[in-house]
Amino acid sequence: MDRRNFFKIVSTVSGAVATNACGDKKPLIPLLVPENGIVLGEEQWHPAVCTECGAGCSTIARVMAGERVIERGEEKFRERIASIKKIEGNPLDPVSGGRLCARGQAALQSLYNPDRLRGPMRRNGTRGEAKFTAVSWDEALKSVADKLKAYSGDQILFLTNAPQGTRALTIQRFLEALKAPPARSCGIGDFALERKAAETVFGWRGVPVYDLANAHYVLGVGADFLGGWLSPVYYSRQFGEFRQGRGGVRGHLVQAESRMSLTAASADEWLPVRPGSEPHLIVALSRMLLDEKPAGQLPDAVAQSIRTADLAALIRTCGIEEKRLRGIAHELGTSEAPLVIAGASVVQSNSFEALAAAHYLNALLGARGVLPPQPEPPSAPASGNVLEAMKRAKVLFLDGENPAYVLRAAQSLGALDLIVSFGSFLDDSAAYADVLLPAHHALESEAAVVPLGLGGVAVTQPFVRPLYDTRPIGQILGQLGVAFEAVNVKDYVAPMLPADQTWENVGRQGGYWKQNSGEAKVTAKELKWSEPVFAGKPEEFPLHFQPYLSLQFHDGRGANLPWMQELPDPVSSAMWGLPVEIDPKTAEKLKIATGDWVRVESGSGHLEAPAYVHPAALPGVVSMPIGEGHTHYGRYASGRGANPLAIVSPVWDGAAGEFAFGATRVRVAKLERKPALIQFSPQDREQGPWGER
Amino acid sequence: MDDVRRDLWRPLQGTSWRYLAVLLPLSMVTLWGLIAWGYQLDRGIGVANIRRPVFWAFYLVDFVFWIGISHAGTLISAILRLTEAEWRKPVTRAAEAITVFALMIGGMFPIIHLGRAWIFYWLIPYPNTRLLWPNFRSPLMWDLCAISTYLIGSSIFLFLPLIPDVAQLARHAKGWRRWVYRKLALGWTGSDREWHALERAMKLMAGIILAVAVSVHTVVAWDFSMAIAPMWHSTIFGPYFVVGAIFSGIAALILAMAVIRRTMHLEQYLTPHHFNNLAKLLLLMSLLWVYFTVSENLTVWYGNEPKEMMVFGARTRGTFAPYFWTMVVCNFFIPFVLLGIRKLRSIQTAIISSVTVLIGMWLERFIIIVPTLSRPRLAAAWGSYSPSWVEISITVATFATMVVLYLMFAKLFPIISIWEFKPHDRVPER
């Protein structure tokens, strides 16, 4: 007896009217003849490239037969297609070593997301109303091409998050042909500061590579390299080696960060430095070391400015005990293989100075673990003040970037003449677009991607048919009335290959890689540090506000992946919505408990979200993971939670002009509303409080 | 026909509007419960608010509660029979009927709570074509065996002393009732041999049923105490559950008798004397219950084992404290004051105490099941629980069902054993 029969019996007995939801028989839908090479039960593995962040991990995708239902006219058909079942790291790739982070694995759900755009569309309503009608490719392309003729130069702004590789180069060529400025990114998670610091101090183009696996004593400053900074998979692998991969030596990690990131959580010691005091910490340590040992490769001018620094003031700024700092300086100085890894996971107004100071500290220590990157072409993404650029622009192209979400640019978007989006989804910014020209999903496209800083190139060729009426980005751009040559993967990769590598081989194995090697030679001669600048007066806005790149959603682009929505947040264990993290003391003062709704207000706006009383949050520092709070981004993300970037005031890094999204002050108030934080593990202490929830 | 018989037969004849006024709304509630269950079967067990880690809640609470109530009867009547307490006579049938119906209701809950109720029969121990047996190591299997044995036993125990009465009724009834009574009378003629056999059978059954009843509730207790969950894994649970069962059983019996007394105008037969005796019994059980409750909690508190203390804390001063202390008040303080002070002891106070004891004992099962499950060993898995409308509906419906079944029984059979109360005229041995 099955459930249906049992239910029938029960409903007869009770005489109830059956709510007959299970009575539907599957209609017989004809099955289309499948494409060649799809055999039931047979698996194939194809190399692919992960584009969920800029790290450029090579992956492999498991392809097997799957069935979907499509409509042709009035009729429905079942179609057996090659579908991707799983994405794993490419074992041949030294970046991923066959491993892959959570988000990379969930990229599959962006490919098969039920909310993907099915084909080109045209706006059918006011800006931002997100009403679109399907149109043909010809019509859509023509409408864009016709309008585009009237604009040139600064009037055109192209925002992309394409990593270095064929896509970025194609876009570059398109823009060159259009005589428009180079493409930009929105400035969150694109490591422009890290690039700039490496260029300034070493004269390198690209982000440095850190040899974590061979270091003995590592000081991390502001770089959440296990969470979301640079290439988390690469550094997690290195971290495993660093800890337990070498017989006899176990690496010791000290992490200085103004919030307990994943890296700080895994560190042996955490230095909870005040926000914006990272340069001060590094200079203070340098000063202590200079008292003990010679200046090494440190330029004299730099050594001189360190020696004259006011140590007591520096220590006061970072808020760490002097004794503790002296201990760390001593251990760094005496370690066989010390290494300082500085990054700007949360950008402050003086983050550039911290990165530069860290490079000098490595030089002072004689650290051998800073390796030069594979040089990037000059087209490396510039971000800078995108809002400013948007004001000048009339035409905006969107390729994966979401300025309405990241930069609160909805208003500027409304003022533009033409917005075209190439993304696969109707996101916050695409909602303002005039024309949607969805390009193939990354997993349906060919591409070559240069891993962040690391030597080599990852390559993928299409191995599953596009699901919908989409086109390759190169083809779309080529049909916008501008003559240029789209980049072909083979042509891009072939010249990069050494003699012992053939294109066929590279295509088969998903890329080729080479070890980074070389020495870090300081070429700059100057070190400056400044007090951090914060938006908002301390009297009015007593708390620091730090939005940070979340493990699940990165800069927000992962929010439409159901697996990531359900992944417990590593800090708060929150699912389907992210909380504001408040330290216990502040929470007590404001009578806030975990789950309570709070209003966070800055000079630029306010948001409402549930609170998480974070036992390891710095007193007076409120953090919030980025990712939720999309107005439009499909069924899994739309209208869920709050966007911390929406209340960030526009502060720019003094030295490099990058968006300092961690430099806003806020005030927090409790709201009287039913608690609403969904957590997988509400309990965060091993021995819960006696008798309490 | 004598007065006694007329009085006791009166309820069987005719149906008053008051009877229907009670029966019909309660039948609707029962029906609503069945609809809720149908909805649950259709949509999935998820419409109940159970979740990880509280995988068992209302349905299991109801299960233990009703199995507890079932001890009203059989156990009490069996004890009183064996001890030859003469005052028991008008009480026994009312008690035994409670047992059978409470068991029928309680026995449904293990099925209601299954994720896939439509294959409940996989639990029944018979070898299928693959010679696969159920797992006899599982306490749930013991449960199944114990409860079915108990149901059969208590049905017989109810039925045997009913035979002389239905034989009497068969002589006077008309229509379909006559047919029913005659079939049930099993050809009873009232000979001395039959009387003798009946009395011996009752003695024997009383002994057997006593053992079965004790073991049944012990086995129900073992569902919990065999598990290694904090505060479940306790040796006290067997006797504790048995005591609790008798306790709630007596309360149910007092209530049932009060209702019968009132609605069927049997004041003459169910006298304050009966209530007084039962009230004393209730008081005794209340004292026993508090003794066990203190033993259970004191040992945990004194032992101070962290995982157990989490549950203990949640019970006594955390989320579940209001329920815990209500339970203590209901099960101990109220009966202790109302029934312990002789001046206060009356039919009314016995009824009040019975109501609070039933509430308290339902809460006791809730307090045993839910706090333990919501505080598993690993704090990362802690959770909470509140019931859904489906669980509440089904729970409420079972109370209605109990009353409906009881009323229907009382309409068909004399709720007071006539022959015991007033011995039948014996047909002389030929």
Added chain:
Amino acid sequence: MGGKVSEHRWGMAIDLDRCTGCQACVAACHAENNLPVSNPEQAALGRAVHWIRVDRYYEGEFPNIRVKHRPVLCQQCDEAPCEPVCPVYATYKNPEGLNVQVYNRCVGTRYCANNCPYSVRFFNWFDPEWPEPLQLQHNPDVSIRESGVMEKCTFCIQRIKRAEEEGANNLQPACVQSCPAEAMVFGDLNDPESKVSQLAENSRATQFLEELGTKPKVFYLERVK
């Protein structure tokens, strides 16, 4: 085939000194095992399913505070408390030492989940939902579990079965395969040469809730303090 399989005794070692708590294993498990995705309403009730989870606990008070991460999955206990309580043998020990969950046999008493001290068992409260075309990602080697049955980590039994066909050289459950810090190691505990056997002998190796006598086949190498 019959005799050969029981030569194995699958086990796992997790080095907490390597583990960063990045949850790659959690995502890998979802992808491999067709884990149902719930929704906010169900998740709020506590019905999200993660066969492997990363328990995180804070220790101490700011600023002397630490975080402990521990990936917790079915420990595949030799003396599994979940097994004897199942009335229908839906969960039992198979010849390879795996604590197996037989979906078709499960009637849904949920007793096993109550008796699991690790809280790693999950229940299907409803039939799972997969809006078109998300079903394309389903792993055809793994069952889609329906309403009313219990489920839990299987040590990726489908991979073990595939290894019977294709050789066990690269046999790894999805979580182990994905772990970026290479904190997880899987292998045959019957083979003294295997890495997992050696790690199980490591001085840092412990078993979780050892005191309960469940004899888990997952070994944790404690973090160095």
Added chain:
Amino acid sequence: MAYAASQPIAFPHKTHIQLGVSCIDCHSGADIRDAAGIPSVKKCMLCHDKLAREKPEVKKVIEYANKNIEIPWERVYGFSKTAHVKFRHAPHYRANIPCATCHGDLTKATVAERVVTHNMGTCLTCHRQRKAPEDCAACHY
């Protein structure tokens, strides 16, 4: 009477086997994979592109092929979803179990009929006789 599916085309196994086609020529997964596989109409057309095109049933095949739609074969054997059986053909093939053991003697069959009852009893009986694993997880996972 055994269950016989009402197939869209009266496919005669017998005729094909007599012509020397072996089982795994069409059900090509049976020896190496879990699924034996029902051949695509493309495979039918490998021969029927030239052979026996005039026969009425073959014409139907050609019609399907021209419409690029698979022949909607009805499954004769199979397990209910809730049985969670992962039947793997390959190990059975390796163990030299003749196809006929489970599928009946198709050299005599004109249409595919469910000649052999497939339930857990039949599986287990055979597994017990041949000392194949009786572990539930050998098939159910």
